[in-house]
Amino acid sequence: MADRIVIVGNGPAGLTAAETIRALNPTADIVVVNGDTHGFYSKPGLAYLLAGLVPQPRLFSRSEKDMADAQIRVVRGRAVRVSPADHRVVLAGDTTLPYDCLLLALGATAVRPDIPGISLPGVVTLDSLDDARLILKLAEGATTACVVGGGITALELAEGIASRGVETHYLMRGEHY
Ligand SMILES: Cc1cc2nc3c(=O)[nH]c(=O)nc-3n(C[C@H](O)[C@H](O)[C@H](O)COP(=O)(O)OP(=O)(O)OC[C@H]3O[C@@H](n4cnc5c(N)ncnc54)[C@H](O)[C@@H]3O)c2cc1C
Incomplete structure (x- = not known):
């Protein structure tokens, strides 16, 4: 059985994999x-944070202690290169992690359409807690907002911003949600 397991990505996929591997293999060196x-x-909780329905600490499902208790080592950093020949992942700043088994659990991020103005300040996407905090900050001084997208995240975002008293326009391509 593989002894050194590196999981890149700390979303539900990465976390579930780490905890499942730990349950199956009590001695493996697991790094997330x-x-x-x-x-x-x-x-999903970010929508409730935006709407002011839950405080930020309630979003956290695992603490550092939970991870330490499960003997899962968490390393902060961005993977920038995988070197399969010598079984290594390189993080930005040049930290190198050796692995026997590597799982890439990188998730997905919002796609910005290629339209003029898309990179202007105040044009944001909602993928992470930092994005949600930025949106809350922008909403503080805003009177109007525009949300683009026909998915659940856009709808939740529109509801969250509108609940802060900001006049919110919701744009989508089709006739109905
Ligand atoms: C606002 C919002 C609301 C949502 N609501 C719902 C809902 O109600 N119901 C539902 O089922 N789903 C919902 N989703 C979707 C759900 O959150 C995702 O399906 C889920 O998080 C996917 O899990 P994942 O582990 O695959 O990826 P992610 O949660 O995206 O995690 C991937 C992680 O990998 C990290 N990562 C990426 N690249 C690197 C790299 N090179 N090096 C190191 N780390 C890296 C990222 O920082 C990220 O933390 C919502 C998503 C958002 C953003």
Whole structure:
């Protein structure tokens, strides 16, 4: 059985994999590479944070102690290169992690359409806790907002911003949600 397991990504996929592997293999060296600024938190919960329905600490499903108790080592950093020939993952800043088994649990991020103005300040996406905090900050001084997208995240975002008293326009391509 593989002894050194590196999991890149600290979302539900990475966390579930780490905890499942630990349950199956009590002695493996398990490392989770966390590319986020924060620990393990619920992304669905970001909608409730935006709407002011839950405080930020309630989003966190695992503490550092939980991870230490499970003997899962969490390393902060972004993986920038995988070197399969010598079984190594390289993080930004040049930390190198050797592995026998590597899992990439990198999730997905919002796609910005290629339209003029898309990179202007104030044009944001909602993928992470830092994004949600930025949106809350922008909403503080805003009178109007525009949310683009026909998915559940856009709808939750529109509801969250509107609940802060900001006049919110919701744009989607089709006739109905
Ligand atoms: C606002 C919002 C609301 C949502 N609501 C719901 C809902 O109600 N119901 C539902 O089922 N789903 C919902 N989702 C989707 C759900 O959160 C995702 O399906 C789920 O998080 C996917 O889990 P994952 O572990 O695959 O990826 P992610 O949660 O995206 O985690 C991947 C992690 O990998 C890290 N990473 C990426 N690249 C690197 C790298 N090179 N080095 C190190 N780390 C890296 C990222 O920082 C990220 O933390 C929502 C998502 C958002 C953003």
